Amino acid sequence: DGGITQSPKYLFRKEGQNVTLSCEQNLNHDAMYWYRQDPGQGLRLIYYSQIVNDFQKGDIAEGYSVSREKKESFPLTVTSAQKNPTAFYLCASSPDSNNQPQHFGDGTRLSIL
């Protein structure tokens, strides 16, 4: 079955450490997205990519970085510059970036040790 795989399910970060969240899709979608979810705040867009080797900042990109070297993969790195990284991170994809419904992975929950 086609879908989006996020790993790991749970991740712990030490102070000053960078961590990378994996997102892989086999839906042949062009567009991919990273969201951060905090209780009561809905989903906030971190980064998105409309095509391989191109990506744009979303609303809360500070302290995060991404790459899009392959169509199937869109990893997110939470850097030490992100002072409040504890959250639920969701990766999504859509056939293109224009008004299409998004397909979501099951998320990664990041916590600080």
Place this chain on the structure above:
Amino acid sequence: AQSVTQLGSHVSVSEGALVLLRCNYSSSVPPYLFWYVQYPNQGLQLLLKYTTGATLVKGINGFEAEFKKSETSFHLTKPSAHMSDAAEYFCAVSGGYQKVTFGTGTKLQVIP
């Protein structure tokens, strides 16, 4: 610019009762509207979408929503709540070249 307002962060209904989750949107272009459902520790799943055409949209699990342009609303309904409907529901809007904007979510509790 676009925005979504979901009225009520928590809604409780009795099993078998009508479910009504409210969503109002703002958009400067014709909107595309979506409802998603999220179960604990999972991603979002598309319930239904409105693009153009028929204003009453039917989705999965017996849910439906009606697009009312004059009221800028897209409320989600289900005639009879089931225990398995307990989850968080998100309304979302997109349009033109703008990225999708999600509401802050409504948690639905179903009381036996």
